[in-house]
Amino acid sequence: MEFFETTILVLQSTIRLSVPLIFAALAGLYSERSGVFDIGLEGKMLAGAFAGAAIASLYESAMFGLLGAVIVSMGFALIHAFASITQRGNQIVSGVAINFIAAGATVILGQAWFRQGGRTPSLSSDAKFNAIELPFAAELADVPIIGPIYSDLLSGHFALTYLAFALVPFTWWVLFRTRFGLRLRAVGENPAAVDTAGISVIWLRYRAVLCCGALCGFAGAYLSMAISAGFGKNMTAGSGFIALAALIFAKWKPVNVMLACLLFGFLNAMEIRLQGKELPLIGEIPIQFMQALPYILTVILLAGFIGKAIPPKAGGVPYVKER
């Protein structure tokens, strides 16, 4: 029974830790499937987290905060789109730039506006997202097995958590069952063919990158307004890059993205759980090894040792109408 309770606890924190990864990795999915590489997920999440917490504390409203997070993150996405689609600049360079601008600007503006060492004021419970109890969670709590699974594992999460998981089938539907999705995937594989069909490559890619910005805003809002009550300096702490790793690990497929994010979230949960504990047979695993594991796994995957990760064919290449 103790093993069961521990499992529930670990899975619960797995869900909590994988939500920002799911948002951000799905964000990257839209952009990269359309042929625009995005290593600026981290920066957009950070900007979204800051804007969300700042606006929520100003207006005492979580919804305003979320809206602000999404708009600011989309603003950064627009810079990336302008640089890499309109100006045909290097998409990697642009992504790196966005990460730095966001990392610096959130601290400088946060310090100038709130004077709390780069933090935003602590959010009251009205201004942040609160956990939702699913119906009958309290009644079912005492039922063996099903009770803990339903009321501890499935219930008691934030609205954003359920949204993240709902977005996975939705994204699959958009990408693989709508006209927009078909064109978006086509533009990432063979933009010239899409152009020949009389569809604007540029407008399609802009829309894909803006979708990416919006979802990064959700990821940021989740970090600063749901699991914590306020923005802290560099609070994304590399999760944008883990999301990028998850996206590659998932071979750019929506359902795989969710599974990869859950895997990386699980590793993170285990890392917190195993800190300083001896394991049978292996002994104590250095916590740093657990931290590096998502990156190591991604490198092994990229090397082609576990299947092969083939990126969208036109990824990273700006589209030139005529040569």
Next chain:
Amino acid sequence: MAAPYAKLPKWVDFGLIPVINILVAFLISGLVVWLADESPLQAAGLLIKGAFGYGEGIGYTLFYATSFVFTGLSVAIAIHCGLFNIGSEGQAYIGGIGVALACLAFDSTLPWFLVFPIAIVGAAIFGALWAFIPAYLQAKRGSHIVITTIMFNFIAASLMIYLLVDVFKPDGTMAPQTRGFAEGGQLPRLDWLFGIFGIRTGAAPLNISFLLALMAAFVVWVIIWRTRLGYEIRTRGFSPTAAKYAGINETRVIIITMMISGGLAGMMALNPIMGDQHQMQLDFVAGAGFVGIAVALMGRNHPAGIIPAAILFGVLYQGGAEISFEMPNISRDMIVIIQGLVILFAGALENMFRPFIVMFFAGLQKSNSSSAIEAGE
């Protein structure tokens, strides 16, 4: 859209356009300073005063610049080969192991001028090895080098925490760092050299690795523009298919270039470890690897451009410290913004102003020729 790629005079291409891009980056940085309720002009004044106003400031400026020359060269040589090495940060971090091992082994038995070459080789080897794996994976298995080097930065960070906490840390101490080095592991300062010019660098940790950085810049220039390897590197960077057609061994060029790049990044570790702190501390790279990206883009991947660009970032680091003293709203993080803006405007948006400049010069030529006709009448 043929217009933006029309030919321009060389001084416009390599002088005017980069300067305009950098100026725009700084104007927007000024806007951020203004948004943070401080005066951009006053900040600029403080920046110049902090960096050049007194001898110690100059010393610090060049001390920071030393690190950025190494990382800038590291990024630049990879770009010449068409590879974007974001991993200089991690390679510099791992390079520190080589420096630390050399110093820990020999600091009390050998004088510094014997430990220094061993440390240089150690730093270069460790940095190069850390770059070797992504290079091999790119050349042999086609894994995208940008992604693998990002991943290797994070792996390096975890590895170094582990090594410093569990391996290098002497027993009975708390801080995750090696023991302090004895005299053999300390590089001499350059105060005597600048003293000749009447500049007193005082307590600034500017050390002999500054001269090594200048030498490295020259060597990189020789490699890229005066050797067969450099020709192969540039050919691969210009057109991988042409390189293949010309019989250049792509695998070999990629791996060698990345190992040189990693070695240069690793040598950056000499400056803070042997030159300043005399021990290896946690996070001693402190973002210098990423500054290297901005420095390389700003210096247009040429050593002659990288040195001034590195000094400019040295000015920002040192002057930025001065600004944060006087203006509580502006911290060191301002430099991160400027770095990002420089990367954006000198890198991703480098051709944004080009059409306007082409138009301007076309207009100029037209009015010249028409006035010539008028004069001929």
